[in-house]
């Protein structure tokens with residue numbers, strides 16, 4: 001089910017599901033933890049050999065894959081722990097400062 | 113169409129624990145998780161034999177403690193099963209935190225508790241200290257006077273618990289040894305009638321529903337909605353008053369034994385009233401009837417439902433009475449406030465313009481006998497209070513060596 | 515069921531992103547790898563005792579679990595899940611439900627070694643078909659790094675602090691994996707998040723077992739162990755390479771060493787990068803404890819080799 005919890009803070013006590021049940025399995029996907037990052041992993045597709053080591057070790061399910069291939073990093077959830085960068089056997093992931101990365105992004109967005 | 117209850121009921125002689133086990137057999141819960149403890153043990157022994165003999169479909173989980181009994185009951189109930197367990201005394205105390213979790217998660221678990229004193233010193237006999245201690249855990253509590261009521265209450269408890277407006281766990285209380293181990297004559301309803309009365313359990317939310325996986329027991333976070341959930345729970349408890357009455361009536365229609373929140377003797381003309389619950393109600397009733405025959409304006413109330421506490425209904429029933437004595441088979445150690453039933457009743461009468469005088473008799477702790485002479489003593493004192501308009505001592509210990 | 519990373523990358527994630535475990539935490543890595551070992555086409559019921567994983571994955575109104583889930587209390591994940599499993603067996607037998615389910619609990623070492631020990635032992639003895647996974651970070655981390663039965667000798671925690679009169683925890687950890695094995699259940703294993711293939715295979719066997727299975731997974735916690743967070747997997751690897759955390763299984767009573775360690779590294783290699791052992795490296799007084807840790811490790815390793823019939 002797709003549970004609408006937009007205004008949950010204002011709900012009358014009667015509106016909450018009985019006993020705090022959650023009927024919307026996996027709805028934490030709507031809760032983005034990417035904002036926690038102070039460092040950002042950058043993936044270099046050129047260097048990547050598609051070994052998928054990063055995927056098996058990411059604590060936040062943030063290595064995106066498709067058809068048995070790594071396709072990028074999910075910045076919605078990645079908390080910037082650096083495990084992927086540390087474990088990548090081919091130095092295909094590097095950590096950069098998140099604040100600077102954001103600044104750069106914003107500047108680019110401004111230009112666009 | 114007139115019902116011939118003789119055809120529906122079968123008269124048997126059973127000890128209280130077997131009477132409860134019979135109700136459990138008729139309910140045929142999907143899961144029973146239980147641990148033995150005196151004086152409850154015979155319930156799970158009898159039931160385990162029923163499982164062994166294929167008389168029920170129940171998956172019986174012989175856990176390693178009462179803590180795990182209630183934990184497994186919570187897991188099974190959340191999964192979507194109809195679940196029962198049974199306990200007593202220390203076992204109930206060991207379940208403590210889980211009693212709150214069962215009610216907080218709104219799980220319709222039914223649990224007979226055979227009332228027994230709590231340690232220390234260790235004592236295996238009847239008093240109500242165990243379940244009275246659990247009075248604020250969010251469970252509905254039904255007291256039984258004898259094996260018949262323990263049986264009837266167990267069948268009704270399932271209906272009450274599973275009612276969609278309630279979904280709360282229910283404790284069925286029966287006095288240790290006095291009811292649990294004494295052979296009593298009682299009527300069992302026919303299996304078909306019992307099964308039809310209890311009905312099929314169709315949970316709304318359950319973990320084993322592949323089309324809608326369920327998260328049970330989420331963390332309420334740091335600034336969550338705990339308050340709202342507790343208010344919902346209280347609402348369910350309030351709603352349960354009517355449901356308990358309706359189910360009691362319906363049970364009366366199929367068994368010939370209707371039930372209400374409490375029952376009474378002689379309230380229409382009594383000037384003073386004794387209130388008791390559990391097996392003592394039988395002794396009190398016989399004494400009250402005897403005194404009424406002698407022309408005394410005495411009456412009695414046997415409280416069946418302690419949670420929810422029928423405050424309004426009791427206040428109405430006691431309107432205009434001169435004096436009321438509450439018999440409590442446990443103490444609260446509140447430093448002179450009296451037993452739990454007394455405290456609740458006193459509070460329930462506070463709003464009344466003309467309140468009766470109130471006196472409390474704590475009796476029977478650790479299984480101390482309640483002979484009819486003691487009831488007579490309380491009744492006599494109550495009569496004097498009604499006449500004099502004065503309560504000399506609010507809390508009294510009946511049968512204490514002093 | 516394969517265990518290549520390519521195949522595993524296609525498994526649906528049962529634990530979703532959006533959970534609120536610390537960055538770099540070992541526990542969700544353990545969970546992900548274990549669940550990659552769950553068979554396809556079955557439904558899951560997951561249980562947690564109270565702990566980091568529980569409070570971070572089910573903050574109402576959000577759940578990170580793409581499956582059914584239950585949290586009851588701290589000491590009873592095993593008994594709670596055993597009830598759910600009993601319900602399943604009953605309802606299935608009565609034809610009231612059709613789907614196939616598996617049951618898996620993830621408990622921290624506090625909820626497993628200590629407060630949840632009795633409930634776990636009872637559930638293992640009763641033979642429920644469920645997988646119990648201990649994500650072991652060797653202390654009570656949810657309440658802020660207190661010692662547990664899984665905490666090793668000499669370890670600093672907030673309730674086994676070092677000082678002039680103390681070198682940290684004065685006792686050895688208990689051998690929970692061997693204790694689980696002593697229940698003679700179908701499958702028991704000790705694993706580490708660093709050795710992912712080993713762990714996934716063990717999870718596959720655990721889910722396939724016709725009865726209870728227990729897996730004790732080392733899942734480092736950088737907050738409690740005091741090392742840089744990107745080295746969580748590295749720490750888990752070093753624990754295996756120093757033989758402080760050997761990898762083995764007890765498959766229907768047969769003990770197998772699943773990861774051979776030919777060149778055993780000294781335990782100091784593992785201990786010195788962790789702040790919780792920093793006091794052991796400052797001067798003579800506590801330094802002698804390092805020797806004891808090495809001796810214990812050697813002794814336990816030799817014992818294990820013997821039981822497994824390995825060299």
Ligand code: SF4
Nearest residue numbers: 048049051052054088
């Ligand atoms: S670990 Fe490195 S090389 Fe391997 S898939 Fe990830 S980014 Fe590519």
Ligand code: SF4
Nearest residue numbers: 058078079081082084
């Ligand atoms: S930095 Fe950490 S959270 Fe982000 S993708 Fe890498 S391993 Fe995952």
